[in-house]
Amino acid sequence: MKANIKELTKGIFKENPVFVIVLGLCPVLGVSTQVSNAIGMSAGVMFVLLFSNIIISALRKVIPGSIHIPAYIVVIASLVTITEMVMHAFVPSVYSALGVYLPLIVVNCIILGRAEAFASKNSVFDSILDAIGMSIGFALGLTLIALIRELFGSGTITLFPMGNFGGGINIPWFYDNPIRVMALAPGALLIMGYLKAFFDWNTSRKKDK
Template sequence: MIKDFTNGIVKVNPIFVLALGLCPTLAISTSIDNAIGMGAAVIFVLLFSNLMISLIRNVISKEVRIPCFIVIIATFVTIVSLSLQAYLPSLYESLGIYVPLIVVNCIILGRAEAFASKNPVSRSVLDALGIGLGFTLSLIIISIIRELLGTGGISVFGYGFTLPFSPATFFIMPAGAFLVMGVLLGLLKRVGVIR
């Protein structure tokens, strides 16, 4: 049981092992605030979609399962999107199009198809939490590097520090995302954290 939770963080880490959901990863990992916001939104959607799909897995017929998954996921994404707009407009603004795009995030659809539609509710919830946490942690690691090198400092919800060097703007540009992601992937494989 507990393995369903821990697997998602390292062994089947959605970004560094499964290489899923890379589009939002590369696009919004420019600041730690964004990474935490995106991670929280994905954890919320993933948790409730896995829960719902697992609950009704025996009711949905095989032929229409993908449309059903999408409708369920889209419902929760709409909730997230509207809540962000209402309570955290600045975060909503900086995440931009990537909030509605959570609907087609392959991590969520992938877990629905590969796990929640075949496993009981408790395991599906643990799986969602593990995968969501793995996604958020990977995002935070990438965004720490990008924010530190690209803006010369770190700031989390207004608290932070700046270092006395001239920031390398390259790292908060899209090319920097690919570079940081690639180098991290290579290093993690080299050290043996992931296989």
């Protein structure tokens, strides 16, 4: 049981895909302009990663070694196509906001990386835990960057409209004094640099203890 929990939590902090392994950065920086986009992207990645891990782990004894990468890519691309169609049908606003980054989940290194490094060697149950942990870690990293960028860049936090709630929250002081560059491309790279430095510092501090 303890080993299972470790499988689940390693993706969230110790092997966080965004800040520690630094994989799948294109979508992380590309869609992090609004919190709602970040959540949509995380949901897409979570679905694809979970099912690709399940399918690849279930087929790990069937897929011949010499063509394993193309086989994984076909599995992942089919799942991404399903995600695209579902999002297009049910959340068209998120679909158009994510644009080219949604089909690009196919080449997201996290998914192929987990398939290669984990799902192809472990049981279905462990792969499910791994996928959940990794995708939560990815979602947290992506949402954190989106939160910082949206808060400083435009002083708002955009969520999904529900009932009376319109979807956007204005943060008083930040809304009047936005740092526009944070919402633009350079802001994403700068914030990524500072956060990576913070995580590196945090890891090295723990090691020293």
